[in-house]
Amino acid sequence: MAKTTEETLVQDIADNFQTYLRKGVRFDRVIGSAHTDLDIDDIETLLRIHFVLTDADGNQSKVGVLDFMRQLEDRIRQMKTTTSPESFQYRGEIRGQIDWQGTVKTRARAGRLDEPIFVCTQPEEHYNIDENLVLKRLLSVIHEIVTDDLAYALENPAGYDWRTCLARTDFAAIS
Structure with missing residues (x-):
């Protein structure tokens, strides 16, 4: 059986080259020994740049x-994003829709029902999908x-x- 040439081997694996890289195959030793005229110090960096x-x-x-x-x-x-309602406390101002149940509870915890504290619900946009x-x-x-x-x-x-x-x-x- 005749020895396969380097060019034939390269052509045969060209389509599967990324698969070899993902599996962690180190090409620097193979390329260095097959093509001594190439002056490549770091094949991984070269492939990243390519x-x-x-x-x-x-x-x-x-x-x-x-x-x-x-x-x-x-x-x-x-x-694409997702949105979800988020509650925030504001003193003396209203931003968004007032959550009356949350507002009354917050004021009751503080001991002052007439305090200008409001719990407001605002839609919060999330990008981490x-x-x-x-x-x-x-x-x-x-x-x-x-x-x-x-x-x-x-x-x-x-x-x-x-x-x-x-x-x-x-x-x-x-x-």
Whole structure:
């Protein structure tokens, strides 16, 4: 049986590459021994940077992080939220709907029924629903990559021609 070439192996695993990464396979030893001419010190950082710099490049079936970030400002306005009534105590003012039962109880505990204390109920908007938590985690990962892994290239643009793809995306929005 003939030995499989490196190119054939790479083509065979290309579709499952993310699966290998999620399982914790370390590629730096494999790439270092297979391609000694590559000068890569940290393959994980390189892959993280590649993830952030993905773009559709006109391909409608493909969406990358750069595309996602360009559309984020419009989509963030449509975020789903939940609301629930929250009770607050106010002295001498009313905000929202008065909870008369809570107001009377609060005044009775204080020993003064004529005290200007009001318990008011206001709808409180909550953003921490499951799908928003996933978005929050994704944005924190992207922010970490941009601020940590790409910091030098963003501060010192000389020699980094690929930065032109970042020009159309405002990563400062996630800071």
